Amino acid sequence: MLKIIKLKRGLNIKLKGEPEKIFGAAEKPVKYALKPTDFIGLTPKLVVQEGDKVKIGSPLFLDKNKPEIKFVSPVSGTISAINRGEKRKLLSIVVAPDYADDYIKHDVDDLEKMTREQIINVILESGAFPFFIQRPYGIIANPNDVPKAVFVSCFDSSPLAVDYDFALQYDAEYLKKGIKVLSKLTNGNVNFGISKKMLGSTIFNTEFLNVQNITINVFDGKHPAGNVGVQISHVNPISKGDIVWTIKPQHVVMLGKLFEKGIYDANKVVVLAGSRVERPCYFRLHAGAAISVFSNQIKKESEKENRIISGSVLSGAQISDDDYIGFYDDQICVIPEGKYNELLGWARPLRMKKFSMSHSYFSWIMPNKKYNLDTNYNGSPRAFVMNGQYEKVLPMNIYPVYLLKAILANDIDKMEQLGIYEVIEEDLALCEFVCTSKIDVQEILRSGINSMIQEMS
Amino acid sequence: MILKKIVEKLKPTFSKGGKLGMFHSTFEAFESFLFVPETVAKPKGSHIHDSIDLKRTMSVVIMAVMPAMLFGMWNTGYQHFLSIGEEVSFIDTFFYGFFKVLPLIIVSYVVGLAIEFTSAQIRGHEVNEGYLVTGILIPLIMPVDVPLWILALAIIFAVIIGKEIFGGTGMNIWNPALLARAFVFFAYPSKISGDKIWVAGLENAQNVADGFSGATPLSFAASNEIDKLPDTMDMFLGIIPGSIGETSTIAILLGAALLIFTGIASWKIMASTVAGALCVGFLANALGGTPYLEIPAWQHLIMGGFAFGAVFMATDPVTSAQTETGKWIYGFFIGAIAVIIRLFNPGFPEGMMMAILLMNTFAPLIDHCIVQANIKKRMKRKSIL
Numbered sequence: 001m002l003k004i005i006k007l008k009r010g011l012n013i014k015l016k017g018e019p020e021k022i023f024g025a026a027e028k029p030v031k032y033a034l035k036p037t038d039f040i041g042l043t044p045k046l047v048v049q050e051g052d053k054v055k056i057g058s059p060l061f062l063d064k065n066k067p068e069i070k071f072v073s074p075v076s077g078t079i080s081a082i083n084r085g086e087k088r089k090l091l092s093i094v095v096a097p098d099y100a101d102d103y104i105k106h107d108v109d110d111l112e113k114m115t116r117e118q119i120i121n122v123i124l125e126s127g128a129f130p131f132f133i134q135r136p137y138g139i140i141a142n143p144n145d146v147p148k149a150v151f152v153s154c155f156d157s158s159p160l161a162v163d164y165d166f167a168l169q170y171d172a173e174y175l176k177k178g179i180k181v182l183s184k185l186t187n188g189n190v191n192f193g194i195s196k197k198m199l200g201s202t203i204f205n206t207e208f209l210n211v212q213n214i215t216i217n218v219f220d221g222k223h224p225a226g227n228v229g230v231q232i233s234h235v236n237p238i239s240k241g242d243i244v245w246t247i248k249p250q251h252v253v254m255l256g257k258l259f260e261k262g263i264y265d266a267n268k269v270v271v272l273a274g275s276r277v278e279r280p281c282y283f284r285l286h287a288g289a290a291i292s293v294f295s296n297q298i299k300k301e302s303e304k305e306n307r308i309i310s311g312s313v314l315s316g317a318q319i320s321d322d323d324y325i326g327f328y329d330d331q332i333c334v335i336p337e338g339k340y341n342e343l344l345g346w347a348r349p350l351r352m353k354k355f356s357m358s359h360s361y362f363s364w365i366m367p368n369k370k371y372n373l374d375t376n377y378n379g380s381p382r383a384f385v386m387n388g389q390y391e392k393v394l395p396m397n398i399y400p401v402y403l404l405k406a407i408l409a410n411d412i413d414k415m416e417q418l419g420i421y422e423v424i425e426e427d428l429a430l431c432e433f434v435c436t437s438k439i440d441v442q443e444i445l446r447s448g449i450n451s452m453i454q455e456m457s
Numbered sequence: 458m459i460l461k462k463i464v465e466k467l468k469p470t471f472s473k474g475g476k477l478g479m480f481h482s483t484f485e486a487f488e489s490f491l492f493v494p495e496t497v498a499k500p501k502g503s504h505i506h507d508s509i510d511l512k513r514t515m516s517v518v519i520m521a522v523m524p525a526m527l528f529g530m531w532n533t534g535y536q537h538f539l540s541i542g543e544e545v546s547f548i549d550t551f552f553y554g555f556f557k558v559l560p561l562i563i564v565s566y567v568v569g570l571a572i573e574f575t576s577a578q579i580r581g582h583e584v585n586e587g588y589l590v591t592g593i594l595i596p597l598i599m600p601v602d603v604p605l606w607i608l609a610l611a612i613i614f615a616v617i618i619g620k621e622i623f624g625g626t627g628m629n630i631w632n633p634a635l636l637a638r639a640f641v642f643f644a645y646p647s648k649i650s651g652d653k654i655w656v657a658g659l660e661n662a663q664n665v666a667d668g669f670s671g672a673t674p675l676s677f678a679a680s681n682e683i684d685k686l687p688d689t690m691d692m693f694l695g696i697i698p699g700s701i702g703e704t705s706t707i708a709i710l711l712g713a714a715l716l717i718f719t720g721i722a723s724w725k726i727m728a729s730t731v732a733g734a735l736c737v738g739f740l741a742n743a744l745g746g747t748p749y750l751e752i753p754a755w756q757h758l759i760m761g762g763f764a765f766g767a768v769f770m771a772t773d774p775v776t777s778a779q780t781e782t783g784k785w786i787y788g789f790f791i792g793a794i795a796v797i798i799r800l801f802n803p804g805f806p807e808g809m810m811m812a813i814l815l816m817n818t819f820a821p822l823i824d825h826c827i828v829q830a831n832i833k834k835r836m837k838r839k840s841i842l
Contacts, residue, residue: 374505
């Protein structure tokens with residue numbers, strides 16, 4: 001019998017526009033892009049020029065500090081644009097596809113016969129290495145490290161998220177292969193976190209149990225129970241000096257395909273969701289697809305602005321309508337912008353259209369109501385006044401406000417002591433959501449992690 | 458929407474560089490009071506936000522104080538007419554008290570908000586809503602006859618020395634409302650202690666009714682005149698002399714229910730404060746000796762400012778302990794120390810104010826120990842392979 005880890009703290013925010021469990025037919029994207037800005041802390045080194053022909057899996061840029069880490073094209077075609085921002089910062093490398101599906105082939109042997117080094121080399125060479133995000137810091141892993149464990153969260157508990165059980169239903173074989181690859185990468189455990197709801201009916205369960213070296217942890221709780229950071233902290237918390245690798249389920253499938261077929265296949269499942277989407281559902285696309293393919297799916301009314309988010313509404317990044325799906329994201333959310341003034345909003349007794357965890361409004365009366373939330377702050381920023389709020393939505397043994405204050409004071413020792421190694425932005429995203437003082441928790445946390453990286457390097 | 462147009466029209470004048478640019482914080486305060494700002498989430502981070510903000514939070518607290526305040530107004534009138542032996546209608550009783558208390562509230566808000574706006578202006582911050590609550594709490598913990606200039610002076614002290622020099626709401630160490638009371642207590646002791654000051658007009662009254670003393674239950678108790686203590690029910694309902702808002706336990710409990718239900722004040726602090734008081738109370742009962750030591754422990758909960766302090770003062774989110782474990786310790790000591798001062802200190806009949814201010818001082822230390830324990834645990838943790 002599996003042990004169920006029950007998480008009491010957390011919050012499920014129910015939003016309108018949850019994806020229906022069907023695959024929609026999207027038009028073929030005419031552009032794909034790889035965005036160096038998706039990779040935190042990366043200094044990219046461009047290796048292609050405008051007009052170059054690329055295959056699926058051809059490197060577009062490298063990590064300047066670790067050139068063995070390659071970032072490759074998701075499709076075959078021609079480099080049609082290289083976009084730069086301020087100070088010539090590389091923003092995106094755009095590929096116009098030729099739909100030829102011309103792959104770069106990698107030599108893969110039987111996994112059992114390959115050494116860890118050989119496996120890592122294939123992963124590096126194929127461009128799959130950026131799949132691995134390390135904790136602490138939430139940056140691309142270092143290929144020279146041997147992680148003490150690998151963690152995969154098989155469910156996303158954030159609002160409007162992908163249900164991997166549905167999304168990966170046809171990929172069970174690749175998933176299994178991918179898991180075998182993972183088990184070769186660490187001396188410790190490969191940990192899979194599944195939700196209590198997934199017990200029994202899921203593709204994950206039966207597949208996993210056949211593979212050695214795998215631990216399945218069952219989590220029962222509200223968001224952020226599906227965050228890999230939360231799962232790590234309950235299974236094998238990160239102490240100073242520890243390194244853990246994390247990878248998303250879809251990337252495990254891609255890893256499986258790499259070692260099954262020898263190719264970098266960037267095909268993945270993405271959900272288009274949110275209250276401003278005509279018919280929210282799942283799509284099969286290649287990573288980096290231009291989201292303009294969804295333009296006819298997004299509601300347009302002249303008086304209402306939309307916000308398109310690559311990633312979750314709690315911790316994703318705003319993108320424009322001619323932008324591309326983020327490398328790690330499998331969720332595009334479209335919600336209304338909240339640029340309006342609300343007369344005496346805070347004094348309105350009901351405000352039924354708004355959601356609050358606090359009982360000072362009345363959303364507690366209808367726990368199943370779905371909300372059409374917009375991007376308004378619903379208040380103005382203040383100093384920390386209330387206490388105990390963040391703790392209610394953070395199921396980790398961390399004092400978030402003390403950590404944030406240590407970051408604001410730039411006290412490296414205190415940050416370390418208060419557990420900065422254990423969290424990244426998404427873990428504290430709900431704290432930002434519930435904050436009475438409207439403090440930009442995630443921004444502060446990232447600045448703390450950045451100073452930590454600088455200090456330790 | 459006319460309102461919106463007016464605001465938009467005035468905005469350039471009050472913006473930085475505008476004619477009245479120096480008042481931009483003040484303008485912003487009024488603007489954001491009228492309209493929830495149109496600020497939207499940053500491109501990275503949480504794109505949605507909970508609808509709660511500090512204005513909402515503070516208005517809930519103010520609503521929670523209302524029963525105690527309204528009862529206080531009525532009781533002010535009731536005690537006054539009782540003292541002169543007159544019987545008047547409910548309406549007259551209430552409005553006598555209303556017009557006695559209203560000036561205190563007005564002075565409190567005018568003086569306090571003036572300082573608050575000025576310091577926000579100096580710092581270039583937005584005006585914080587914290588004083589909206591402090592401003593109503595201060596009059597309620599004063600005797601009704603406190604001279605307005607003393608009240609004003611106390612507020613100036615509490616807001617400037619107690620709060621603004623630390624950086625404003627959120628940064629202060631002591632509860633500003635209690636600091637104002639403490640100021641009066643030490644600077645003008647004759648205005649806030651004794652038997653004559655708790656009932657409106659009693660100090661200079663010519664025609665006091667026979668047998669009316671005006672002393673609070675605590676001062677009877679402190680002088681071991683237990684037989685003179687009012688009826689338990691009267692104390693619970695609050696038909697006793699005392700500071701304006703503190704007398705009615707039942708009205709305060711109504712407020713406590715709202716605060717606990719909305720999650721705005723910590724039930725842990727309230728519960729542990731009560732537990733602390735009962736512990737010391739029971740110990741005193743066991744010890745015995747004087748009649749005061751022998752009054753049932755629970756009576757402490759309905760006398761004096763205990764209930765008001767436990768519900769509205771101890772739970773101040775800024776000055777209380779911040780950690781959940783810390784809250785239990787913090788509250789327990791408040792209750793315990795308050796009753797210890799009541800029972801064993803001949804100088805002060807009431808100990809709640811002192812207890813809370815003292816524990817405000819120690820709250821960061823309590824939190825430090827709790828957080829340090831968390832740190833130690835983290836540092837000692839062996840990594841598991």
